[in-house]
Amino acid sequence: xSENARKTLSVAVVSGKGGVGKTNLALNLGYALHAAGHSLLxxxxxxxxxxxxxxxxxxxxxNLQDLLREGVRPRDVVLALEPGGLDILxxxxxVPELVEMDEDMQGLLFQRLTDLVGRYHFLVLDLxxxxxxxxxxxxxxARHRLVVVTPEPTSLTDGYAVIKVLASQHGVRDFxxxxxxxxxxxxxRQTFKRLDMACKNFLDLELTDLGHVQLDPTVVEAVRNxxxxxxxxxxxxxxxxxxxLAVKIEKYRADSLKELAGTPVLGPLQGIGxx
Numbered sequence: 001x002s003e004n005a006r007k008t009l010s011v012a013v014v015s016g017k018g019g020v021g022k023t024n025l026a027l028n029l030g031y032a033l034h035a036a037g038h039s040l041l042x043x044x045x046x047x048x049x050x051x052x053x054x055x056x057x058x059x060x061x062x063n064l065q066d067l068l069r070e071g072v073r074p075r076d077v078v079l080a081l082e083p084g085g086l087d088i089l090x091x092x093x094x095v096p097e098l099v100e101m102d103e104d105m106q107g108l109l110f111q112r113l114t115d116l117v118g119r120y121h122f123l124v125l126d127l128x129x130x131x132x133x134x135x136x137x138x139x140x141x142a143r144h145r146l147v148v149v150t151p152e153p154t155s156l157t158d159g160y161a162v163i164k165v166l167a168s169q170h171g172v173r174d175f176x177x178x179x180x181x182x183x184x185x186x187x188x189r190q191t192f193k194r195l196d197m198a199c200k201n202f203l204d205l206e207l208t209d210l211g212h213v214q215l216d217p218t219v220v221e222a223v224r225n226x227x228x229x230x231x232x233x234x235x236x237x238x239x240x241x242x243x244x245l246a247v248k249i250e251k252y253r254a255d256s257l258k259e260l261a262g263t264p265v266l267g268p269l270q271g272i273g274x275x
Contacts, residue, residue, distance in 0.1 A: 007260040009122050009249075010117070010141075011122065011145070014139050016147075023051055026125075028228055028242045029242060033250060039122070040086055043126065044088065044089065046091060052091070062090075074115070136166065139172070147162065148178050149180070149195060150180050151187055151190075160199065163199060163205070177208065184214065185212065188212030216239075
């Protein structure tokens with residue numbers, strides 16, 4: 001993918017642990033950016049426990065695993081969520097060989113995705129939690145990484161671990177952080193500062209505070225209804241917070257169009273391990 005004619009910005013949404021609302025945030029960021037007039041592909045890269053389709057109440061016939069089979073084209077797997085270019089590439093759950101794909105399998109998958117991902121303004125990759133080989137590969141290949149944490153100490157510890165591996169072992173230096181499920185803006189700032197301070201002191205790395213999403217019971221209602229929050233209740237507090245995050249991501253892309261045009265949507269794969 002040597003050219004990026006659509007100036008696609010790829011963003012890998014990652015977390016150190018499950019249960020922090022990563023997938024829900026990725027989904028609704030997609031809806032917020034689409035509402036602003038952008039085309040977007042939401043790619044479910046949680047290859048062990050894929051659940052974007054569950055959040056949406058979908059039962060796809062094909063998924064990411066099918067792209068590794070001869071004769072299956074990316075457009076055969078992609079599902080349209082909304083008219084005007086909001087699409088999803090679903091993944092498969094419970095397929096161990098996908099979770100720890102070797103470099104050859106990853107390379108084949110990226111090759112099959114080449115033409116597809118460059119058709120959109122944004123590519124949002126919802127990665128699995130933790131630091132397995134496939135998560136690290138996709139996180140490194142994306143143009144930017146968005147790390148989702150909550151105020152819980154375990155979330156901060158595990159979020160720091162993901163950042164540490166990508167930064168110290170693979171040279172990744174740019175991370176956005178979103179504090180999800182925060183009681184208020186003050187708690188969100190304190191949470192970000194704790195993580196940022198650890199990264200400054202031990203990794204010589206400064207994080208970017210993208211913002212926060214306030215704890216909101218409406219989020220649970222939307223999940224139970226298998227409806228994206230921004231369709232279910234776009235004016236709720238969490239919905240407004242997500243729109244604010246999307247505005248910042250949109251501005252980053254607008255400020256980076258020239259640079260994006262000269263770089264691939266997904267960077268080259270490099271040998272990755274967690275040792």
